Amino acid sequence: MLNIAVIGAGRIGHVHARTIAGHPEARLALVCDPIGDAAEKLASTHGARAAKDAEEAFADPQVDAVIVGSPTPLHIPHLIAAAKAGKAVLCEKPIALDMADVEAAQADLDAITTPVMFGFNRRFDPSFAAVRAAVQAGRIGALEQLTIISRDPAAPPIEYVKVSGGIFRDMTIHDFDTARFFLGDIVELHAVGQNLDPAIKEAGDFDAAVVTLKAASGAVATIINNRHCASGYDQRLEASGRDGALFAENIRGTTVRLSNAEVTDAQEPYLDFFLERYADAYRLELSAFIEAVEAGTTPPTGITDAVEALRLAEAATTSARTGEVVRLVS
Amino acid sequence: MLNIAVIGAGRIGHVHARTIAGHPEARLALVCDPIGDAAEKLASTHGARAAKDAEEAFADPQVDAVIVGSPTPLHIPHLIAAAKAGKAVLCEKPIALDMADVEAAQADLDAITTPVMFGFNRRFDPSFAAVRAAVQAGRIGALEQLTIISRDPAAPPIEYVKVSGGIFRDMTIHDFDTARFFLGDIVELHAVGQNLDPAIKEAGDFDAAVVTLKAASGAVATIINNRHCASGYDQRLEASGRDGALFAENIRGTTVRLSNAEVTDAQEPYLDFFLERYADAYRLELSAFIEAVEAGTTPPTGITDAVEALRLAEAATTSARTGEVVRLVS
């Protein structure tokens, strides 16, 4: 049984608190959030304690592990403080908004010895994970082309967009990690940003993008992103290899199909909300974290994964803004 | 090159004439129909000769084969006359409206030595045929349960219904043959007739039915029929065996799928008209006939198949009317 503190009582904090509450091996010990009664409200739902200051989590000897769900600029400070206090850490993505912030903290990050995992939940989605496992098992021969379709149901509030670090750091970061999950090191990247929504353009961001990534292996990944999708949360991937291909399709709430005079075998819209869509993934992510902490093994998605995904997000931002290809020093 | 005469310039005569015209090994020599200028009109479309009297087809030494597409009561007389004239015959289903008519002509039918085939086009549908071939090849182990869904897009005109011999002889006859194609001899039959359309009830017929057939092998077939289907011509089957199952699905004009806020992966309605739906089947049926005639082999669907399908249609009529199970003497 792992006693866990959740830092940050925002949307992702709620996800983690609920996942912990439903997990047989985890106990929600503490929720920390400086704003209003956010921590109190979330903690009380699950019978946990609340605090304003994250330091309480780090200082509490009862707390075995910390989930960092604070705003992105606090990820590195919270991660380092928790690790220094000897806590295992599950940190949300992205690790930072800028590679410069990572580099500034490099010495502290390098000094971390407690287990650290990053919340790249896609890796734990049962379908994506099954495709990856089948690829690794050689089911489709050498992987040649990977296509990741990732569209949100609707854009976040414009205020969020402004502080998000941009679509590549905020949204594509998951797909960059998925690309690395399948293809390993990326050597070249090209991104086209699209401005379909004038409000997001005005906020200085893109709301859709297509990114092409060339891997050291010679394989190529394509990421197709959109902040909006009429049918819900469009999350698919295709891994195409020499001997075959594997597809992970969208998820619906039921298996119902409707046929009438206009349509046949029409299914319902995709699961709409990331909590529903990735409910299993969040649960399996937490299990993987707990398992690694308890077994003393290295968690599956470490600081390097977080840094490399951010490096790709930064390169994509540059590519989309300059219209030029970016080569990556591996 | 087989010179073929078509007897009957109705709907099915048109199908056969067109199929012959498009077939590299067949030539439409003659069309016979006693009504108005029907023969003339159909023949001229394809550069063939026309006659009022079917006797001209039988008497013509240039005619190698006859397709009997006349009204059902004329099937046996035309079949026998053509065979006596030494012609190969492809006869439409059903062989007759009553088993009594078959029995009355038994001696003449037994005396036939020219190649005779019956137009059970489903056997030549590429998907149904592929399922049958896979079953025969042992892909799903012993066949245990067969489900045939067969729904017409819309009921025929009520005047046709009145002379059709009833749903079991007119429509289900195809499915009875399909059941025999997969399961061989049937030993027991139960049919429920449904009266969903009052006009058809008034005409003394059912417009939907569910028939259960027990085969000598112990396998059971279920046929689900309806004279109406909102989505088009609903023609499917499932063959379920010890080691797996095979499905033949409906056919659409394109592979297009639509997703929006209400539906996802919605396909278009099924092909609507039997000519489109079974275009390939009619062509392959004609090829099988020509091949058998030219090779001197026995055509795949002979008089016995036609008689046995009719026997099942008659048993189903009895079962649906009496509400009782009918045992069949094999």
Add this chain to the structure above:
Amino acid sequence: MLNIAVIGAGRIGHVHARTIAGHPEARLALVCDPIGDAAEKLASTHGARAAKDAEEAFADPQVDAVIVGSPTPLHIPHLIAAAKAGKAVLCEKPIALDMADVEAAQADLDAITTPVMFGFNRRFDPSFAAVRAAVQAGRIGALEQLTIISRDPAAPPIEYVKVSGGIFRDMTIHDFDTARFFLGDIVELHAVGQNLDPAIKEAGDFDAAVVTLKAASGAVATIINNRHCASGYDQRLEASGRDGALFAENIRGTTVRLSNAEVTDAQEPYLDFFLERYADAYRLELSAFIEAVEAGTTPPTGITDAVEALRLAEAATTSARTGEVVRLVS
């Protein structure tokens, strides 16, 4: 919060105990089972008390509701005793092995005033429930034909088969309830039993069956059962109406599809075990029970549903054994 006692620590008792444990509105208070340490083992997993004697559940004032998961011959005695003790009851299907047992207890059953619900879990499956709701909402017009495919992954142990009451009471009972859920009163029934597995035949039972049910409305339901299915737990239905059709398809663990040189878009086998396949249904069934008990409303599947399903199971047994159609007095 409803305090629930589970009577019977067998397979279904485990399902209910686990479902209660995961339910925010329910608490597992007590597990009763007379055999060995079965109650003790199950109870301790979930921090509940255990007892050998079911009477303890009925006598305990802390217990609000009882789930009857004892062997079928005890269903009626336990149901009546619980109700007399003022407990709400969720009873497993079938209500009894024989209509005679129901009739013998009729007076006591009629006297029950506490909320009683029967565990027809299919009604709570999200896909089946969505199809039913769409039919009720008129999405496909008048319902004309219902097809229920229900195949178990593998036959139960032969010792279980011998005391199960036969395939119709043990397995088809769910499908009879589903037929009634969609079609209401059934007036006529025909069943064909199949003996594919010699061991089950020797035990005096069928291991596959096709049942045709005629509803008072004129609609017809077909149930296709098999104790064995190579691909897993095959649980589908099609509701076909005047204006369209609705389909509930099988469920897999992931959405992964594989294409290679032999197959394309191949999916994984169906969920295999009833616990997985109907996990959501058991949870929603419990929610419906709790909701009805707490709101004082009539639970959705009452004694009448249980009795009518058993009546159909008995009629099917008769039909399959005699080979005759059975008419039902409504």
Add this chain to the structure above:
Amino acid sequence: MLNIAVIGAGRIGHVHARTIAGHPEARLALVCDPIGDAAEKLASTHGARAAKDAEEAFADPQVDAVIVGSPTPLHIPHLIAAAKAGKAVLCEKPIALDMADVEAAQADLDAITTPVMFGFNRRFDPSFAAVRAAVQAGRIGALEQLTIISRDPAAPPIEYVKVSGGIFRDMTIHDFDTARFFLGDIVELHAVGQNLDPAIKEAGDFDAAVVTLKAASGAVATIINNRHCASGYDQRLEASGRDGALFAENIRGTTVRLSNAEVTDAQEPYLDFFLERYADAYRLELSAFIEAVEAGTTPPTGITDAVEALRLAEAATTSARTGEVVRLVS
């Protein structure tokens, strides 16, 4: 009835000859090919005349139209000669191997007044055409992202690769036209070439590629190409818009699905050969050509389309070789 001469008795010449033979409004008058008895053999199959010299087609007053299926370097000369002779021309893609060749012939091309159409058969594929029509009709709102998957079953012979002009001119040219068909003018292009097959690398070409195209409208198209696909001829597209998405899926020979202990709903491989896969498209392309010629209207895919597709192919070649983005002067 259009009398058509086919120039070139190679693979594509055979396709056109067969399509003409099966077309009710067309007659194959002449086949021209300088090599051996190629013209003779193809012509005799369809009862047409043969000639070594293409000039015979241009000179023949009986010939209404010419299909140019000669090697690519002869496309422009044959096109111009035929047009000068007053013939309507259906010319194969690409128009030339180099834009320089187009520019050198610009004056002659500009002077053409007879109907000229280019063989971009994808536009006539019923599914692609239906998606395009639905997009045009506003079914998915503003088109935002187009994804074209186009994989050949197997690479052509290495000798063909060497003279093909490279993957972008030979294979992607179709997809460039499809992108223009949906999106209109392209302003920016990025291509990644892949060398998966060493033999093709040695021949100086890529055997797989991912191309990103930015349209003037702000929409982005992604083309994913591979010379090899284990499952057959992989030809799909997704058009994603503000209000929904449309998908055109692969085509199989039957609708059969197989389920067993390892796979469920497994379909057969895709149609393998371009003649089968695009049989309908070739027929509809010819119909569109005949219709335009006979009606005196402008054929749907003219010289501009051919030139613009070539311009994109050239830009892609540059981009893939230099690793840089190419801007296009519209």
